[in-house]
Structure formats: C-alpha cells, structure tokens
Amino acid sequence: MRRDYELAFILNPEVSEEETRAILDRVEQIVANYGGQIVKVNNWGRRRLAYPIERHRDGIYVFIDMILTPETVAEIERTLKVSESVLRYMTKKRDPKAVQKEREDREAREARAAEAAAAAAAAPASEGEAPTSEQETPEVATAEASTESSPATASEEGPVPPALRSLLRLSCHMSGHVRSNSQS
Numbered sequence: 061m062r063r064d065y066e067l068a069f070i071l072n073p074e075v076s077e078e079e080t081r082a083i084l085d086r087v088e089q090i091v092a093n094y095g096g097q098i099v100k101v102n103n104w105g106r107r108r109l110a111y112p113i114e115r116h117r118d119g120i121y122v123f124i125d126m127i128l129t130p131e132t133v134a135e136i137e138r139t140l141k142v143s144e145s146v147l148r149y150m151t152k153k154r155d156p157k158a159v160q161k162e163r164e165d166r167e168a169r170e171a172r173a174a175e176a177a178a179a180a181a182a183a184p185a186s187e188g189e190a191p192t193s194e195q196e197t198p199e200v201a202t203a204e205a206s207t208e209s210s211p212a213t214a215s216e217e218g219p220v221p222p223a224l225r226s227l228l229r230l231s232c233h234m235s236g237h238v239r240s241n242s243q244s
Contacts, residue, residue: 065133069140069149070119073106079145080120087136094132099125113147134224222233
C-alpha cells in the first residue's frame with residue numbers, strides 16, 4: 061500500500077553541492093527502484109540549527125514529499141543512517157486530507173495555466189495582427205503559473221513543513237530548551 065510521506069534531513073554544512081546532489085540522487089534511485097514517486101523536493105539550503113550537532117551550528121536542510129511503500133521508507137532511512145554527511149533525518153507520514161487538498165490545488169493551478177495558454181495561442185492566430193498589451197497578459201500569467209506549478213523542485217521558503225516542526229520540537233526537548241507546563 062502506497063502512502064504519502066515527507067522526508068526531512070539536515071546535512072553537514074561542509075558538504076559540497078555535488079555531495080548534496082549525490083545524496084538526493086541516491087534517495088531518488090531508491091524511490092524509483094521500489095516503485096515510489098517523488099512529488100516535490102524543497103532544498104532550503106544552509107540554515108542555523110536550533111542547537112549544535114556534532115559541533116556544527118549550521119546545516120543544509122532538505123525536504124522531500126514522496127509517495128512510497130513502508131518498505132521503501134525503511135531502505136531510505138537505512139541509507140541515511142549510514143551516511144556520514146547526514147546530521148539528522150526524519151520521515152513522517154503525511155495527513156491524507158492535507159495531501160488531497162494540495163493535489164486539488166495543484167490540479168486547479170495546472171488547469172488555469174492550460175486555459176491561459178490555450179487562450180494566448182488562440183488570440184494571436186485568430187486576429188492575425190501584432191499582439192497588443194492585452195494579448196500579452198495571458199502569456200505572462202501562463203509563465204507565472206508554470207513556475208508556480210513545477211512540482212519537482214522548489215527552492216523558495218514556504219510555511220514550515222510538518223516534518224521540520226517535529227524535528228525542531230524533538231531537538232529542543234532533547235537539548236532541554238523547552239520547559240513543560242509544570243515547571244513554569
């Protein structure tokens with residue numbers, strides 16, 4: 061049974077771009093071998109850690125949304141565990157309702173982009189004259205929509221993914237920075 065998962069991992073800040081790409085390629089290879097699918101890769105880049113890990117104050121954050129079987133999750137975690145470049149990792153099963161809403165939103169964006177592209181293609185062909193500023197507007201909207209709907213890689217910061225929230229919460233509890241309600 062395939063389920064939606066989110067994988068978050070933090071890499072050593074001294075890792076080169078090639079080594080980061082190699083780890084991502086290895087995860088993609090495992091997912092492909094087990095018949096899974098990568099929905100989105102979100103590379104946040106170098107960020108400050110909540111607390112030092114192995115004497116590092118920074119880390120390279122990477123988040124991957126995937127559709128996998130539980131066996132695939134075990135293989136990915138085994139691979140990340142033996143990698144010396146990975147400081148921390150966490151795999152979290154995603155909420156099915158949230159995943160369904162994201163899929164519907166993505167499909168709606170793609171449908172709007174397709175309609176805008178069809179309208180832009182039909183408008184200049186039917187009139188046969190030089191495009192005016194009104195006719196250029198759908199093309200600009202299509203270009204903006206196509207950059208929004210690219211599911212493979214996103215490097216912009218969005219809301220904090222659930223796996224990061226859980227990872228940060230765990231790291232704060234482990235380091236003693238968070239007090240329980242009874243201690244206040």
